[in-house]
Amino acid sequence: MPGRIPIWLPKLVEAKRRHLSQAKFERFYASVSAEHAKLNVMLGLYSMARPTGDLAA
Numbered sequence: 001m002p003g004r005i006p007i008w009l010p011k012l013v014e015a016k017r018r019h020l021s022q023a024k025f026e027r028f029y030a031s032v033s034a035e036h037a038k039l040n041v042m043l044g045l046y047s048m049a050r051p052t053g054d055l056a057a
Contacts (some may be wrong), residue, residue, distance in 0.1 A: 020028065025045075032038050 011050070029041060032041055
């Protein structure tokens with residue numbers, strides 16, 4: 001369309017699965033000091049941190 005500037009988007013790469021051991025998660029969680037950040041961490045954990053890249057297609 002005339003007058004529209006094209007937007008470049010990078011190609012989607014396959015997400016890598018990364019796992020933390022229980023001990024590493026506990027150490028990470030203990031380092032989070034802000035209560036709102038702790039809530040965000042727990043929401044990610046309990047939602048299994050589902051990637052949203054599949055929904056964009």
